[in-house]
Amino acid sequence: MSTVQARPATLWEAGNRRAPAVLRLASALLVTAAVLDLLLSGRLGLFFDLVFVTLSVGLALAVRPSDFFPVGVFPPLAMFGVVLLLAISRPEAVARADDGAVQATVSGLSGHAIGLALGYAACLGLLAVRRQWVATHPR
Template identity: 50%
Template sequence: MSHPRTLWEEGHEPGYQMVALGLALALSFAALDLWRTGHVTVLFDLTFIAACLAMALLVRPADFFTVGVLPPLIMLTVFVLVAINDPGAIARDHDGLVQAVISGLSTHSLALGVGYALCLGCLAIRRRFVA
């Protein structure tokens, strides 16, 4: 007798697609936030957390490691690109690239921590269900 698949068993997308999805979502919402307010705000934080959770639920079990290391890399990539374009959006206007990235990461560290924790927690639960 087969049982219906649970939410934890549903993920079937390859890791490289989750990398593309995570970057696309984070960059899109950062751009939307910059267009709307001129700064990276809590809107980006909330959507980043949701994207981390979505990636953890959608990835196939063979690519858990890829998604497990992805949230900090996505946020770092987004903030490097934002700092290249407009350092004042994540730091002070006169800050250099490295200082702007560090300021952005420290300002949005709560979102990074929550998103990463939810991602890893979801992957751990999924691993127990798949095994």
């Protein structure tokens, strides 16, 4: 008589958190990273980009499969939101001090384009791998 043992969840199927909770936490962590970066260097810099990429990967792995869409659109909107808030309140943190809000937003986004591209590509890539895995390995 053979007993069937339940296999442990793989990295691709382990995410089981709801999107709203995960996105609220990610937003809070991203704003916290921006504030810490401003306190440390006075500008939005590499620390923020590293946190952004890490959060993008974490989001893609933490969310349940039915909530892939909100996580898939979150990274660029989050980056835009943080840069826009800084462009309005402290343009010197993302651009030149005399730039207007629109120019500072564009400059800030272009200055963090590599972090944005890496984080977004990693997020979408991981979501695609997880989607494929869940489709071919039903539990």
